[in-house]
C-alpha cells in the first residue's frame with residue numbers, strides 16, 4: 001500500500017515537474033499546459049472558527065519571546081484557543097500553537113508559522129500547518145495551508161483571516177478564520 005502510494009505520488013511529481021532552462025531575458029513567470037493525473041478525487045473541506053489572541057492579563061495565550069516590543073523583529077509564541085463561536089467562552093475546537101513575528105519594516109506584516117490542531121468531532125487529533133504573511137491591518141488576509149496531519153495528510157489550501165475585534169489598550173484580538181482545504 002505504502003509503496004503504491006509512494007509510486008503514485010512520485011509519478012504525479014514527475015508529471016508536474018516542468019523542465020527548466022536558464023534564461024537571461026528576465027522573464028518572471030511562465031505557464032505550462034496542465035497534465036491531468038488519474039487520481040483526481042479530492043475532498044474540499046471548509047472550516048470556520050475564531051482565533052483568540054490574548055496578550056494581556058494573568059493568563060495570556062500569546063507571549064513575546066524575542067525581539068523589541070511592537071517593532072520589526074517582535075516574535076510571539078502562541079497557544080491560542082480556536083472556538084466555534086465569537087465568544088471566548090464558546091466551545092474550543094482547537095488550538096493555534098506556533099509563532100508569529102513582525103517581519104516587515106514597512107507595514108504591520110506578520111510572518112505566521114502555526115500548527116492549528118483540532119480537538120473536535122472528526123477532526124479531533126488532526127492538524128493543519130499554516131505558513132504565510134499576515135498584514136494585520138488589511139480587512140482580509142490570505143495565508144497558505146501548506147500541509148497537515150491525520151485526516152489532513154497531503155492537504156493543501158488557504159486560510160482567510162478577518163479581525164473581528166482588536167482592543168487597542170490590551171492588544172487582545174479575535175480573528176475569524178475561514179479555511180478551505182483539499183485532501184484525499
Ligand SMILES: *[C@@H]1O[C@H](CO)[C@@H](O)[C@H](O)[C@H]1NC(C)=O
Pocket residue numbers: 115116117125126127128129149
Ligand atoms: C501539529 O499538531 C498535531 C497535534 O497536536 C501533531 O500531531 C502534528 O504532528 C503537528 N504537526 C506539525 C507539522 O507540527
Ligand SMILES: *[C@@H]1O[C@H](CO)[C@@H](O)[C@H](O)[C@H]1NC(C)=O
Pocket residue numbers: 119120121124125
Ligand atoms: C479527542 O481525542 C482525545 C484523545 O483521543 C480524547 O481524549 C477526547 O475525548 C476527544 N475529544 C472529543 C471532543 O471527541
